[in-house]
Amino acid sequence: MNLVLYTKNNCIQCKMTKRFLEQNNIEFEERNITDEPEYIEYLKNKGFQSVPVLENNSEPIINGFRPDQLKELIATL
Numbered sequence: 001m002n003l004v005l006y007t008k009n010n011c012i013q014c015k016m017t018k019r020f021l022e023q024n025n026i027e028f029e030e031r032n033i034t035d036e037p038e039y040i041e042y043l044k045n046k047g048f049q050s051v052p053v054l055e056n057n058s059e060p061i062i063n064g065f066r067p068d069q070l071k072e073l074i075a076t077l
Contacts, residue, residue, distance in 0.1 A: 001056055001057070001077065002029075002056065002057050002058075003021075003026065003027065003028035003029070003054060003055065003056055004028065004029045004030075004031055004054070004055045004058075005017060005018060005021065005028050005029070005030050005031070005052055005053075005054050005055075006031050006032075006033060006039060006043055006048075006051045006052060006053040006054075006055075007030055007031070007032050007033070007051055007052050008032060008033045008034045008051050009032065009034040009035075011051060011052065012065075013051075013052055013064055013065035014051055014052040014065075016065045017052045017054065017062075017065050017070070018030065018052075020065075020067065020070050021070070024070075024074050026073075026074060026077070028054075033051060046060060048060070048063060050063070050064070052064065052065065054073075061073070
């Protein structure tokens with residue numbers, strides 16, 4: 001599994017998603033669109049207008065803070 005979490009500064013949902021993953025010892029790469037604005041266009045091309053976006057192997061699996069879907073994700077690991 002190759003998880004990438006797209007976030008931005010001062011985003012509560014991003015912080016909550018990141019904290020959930022960290023508390024459950026899920027490895028992921030964070031890409032902050034505030035610090036790396038080139039990812040903004042990438043996300044727009046995939047149809048997203050907001051973060052957080054969690055991808056697995058370049059396929060979006062969760063948009064927004066969704067503890068229900070995050071729990072399903074860790075159950076499959």
